[in-house]
Amino acid sequence: MIKLLIVFFVLTLLPSKSFSDAAENWQLGFQDPATPIMEGIVNLHHDLMFFICVVSIFVTWMLGRTLWHFNEHQNKVPSSLSHGTLIEIVWTVTPAFILLIIAVPSFSLLYAMDEIISPAITVKTLGHQWYWSYEYSDYLNEENEAVIYDSYMIPEEDLQDGQLRLLEVDNRMVVPINTHIRLIVSAADVLHSWAVPSLGIKCDAIPGRLNQTSLFIKREGVYYGQCSEICGINHGFMPIVVEAVSLSHYVGWISNKLSEQ
Numbered sequence: 365m366i367k368l369l370i371v372f373f374v375l376t377l378l379p380s381k382s383f384s385d386a387a388e389n390w391q392l393g394f395q396d397p398a399t400p401i402m403e404g405i406v407n408l409h410h411d412l413m414f415f416i417c418v419v420s421i422f423v424t425w426m427l428g429r430t431l432w433h434f435n436e437h438q439n440k441v442p443s444s445l446s447h448g449t450l451i452e453i454v455w456t457v458t459p460a461f462i463l464l465i466i467a468v469p470s471f472s473l474l475y476a477m478d479e480i481i482s483p484a485i486t487v488k489t490l491g492h493q494w495y496w497s498y499e500y501s502d503y504l505n506e507e508n509e510a511v512i513y514d515s516y517m518i519p520e521e522d523l524q525d526g527q528l529r530l531l532e533v534d535n536r537m538v539v540p541i542n543t544h545i546r547l548i549v550s551a552a553d554v555l556h557s558w559a560v561p562s563l564g565i566k567c568d569a570i571p572g573r574l575n576q577t578s579l580f581i582k583r584e585g586v587y588y589g590q591c592s593e594i595c596g597i598n599h600g601f602m603p604i605v606v607e608a609v610s611l612s613h614y615v616g617w618i619s620n621k622l623s624e625q
């Protein structure tokens with residue numbers, strides 16, 4: 365049994381050939397990052413895990429020793445000591461110092477996530493009950509129309525082989541890789557949340573308010589996400605699919621879309 369567990373853990377640590385850009389069965393860790401921000405989130409998580417392990421092992425050890433040495437059988441005559449200045453300074457300053465160390469990578473990540481670097485493309489995404497719609501208003505066709513379309517989940521009975529249940533949509537959001545993209549998120553009716561784990565984005569879609577976030581995808585792929593704010597009966601049935609393609613593919617796609625409008 366232990367051998368089996370070791371094999372299992374070694375296998376989970378080995379790099380896999382394909383990327384995990386959608387949730388997998390029995391998945392414990394993160395999906396594979398596709399943006400610098402998600403890489404930062406994963407790294408910060410690993411940094412924090414170090415401190416969490418050290419602190420919990422130390423506290424458990426202290427608690428164990430205290431219970432062992434100072435129970436009434438071991439320690440028949442209790443000490444009348446009620447406080448000690450030095451130990452109180454130590455156990456106040458040490459956690460404060462740990463928090464201070466953690467704050468450095470945490471704040472740098474926070475500000476990096478907030479930064480919007482002169483975006484080349486702006487995509488507006490609107491949450492509806494219960495689907496998403498996307499607007500590419502950087503380009504207009506001869507009739508002065510922008511690219512606007514809806515993105516619905518594919519119902520279970522219409523799924524093709526290989527498509528992911530409750531995650532696949534009819535019209536994906538298509539964006540180019542290695543490009544700074546501005547995402548504008550809002551909602552048409554109630555609160556929704558546009559979230560894609562591999563891209564490190566979870567942005568609330570709030571009616572009457574525009575939220576802005578940025579996106580820089582490093583590799584081509586299909587990234588799956590779900591609405592992440594309880595928004596009604598079909599909250600679980602309004603997934604998000606982002607298709608990241610090369611710039612030339614994207615140009616072809618958007619010009620097709622423009623002529624279709």
Ligand code: CUA
Pocket residue numbers: 491492494555556557591592593594595596598599600602
């Ligand atoms: Cu839309 Cu939950």
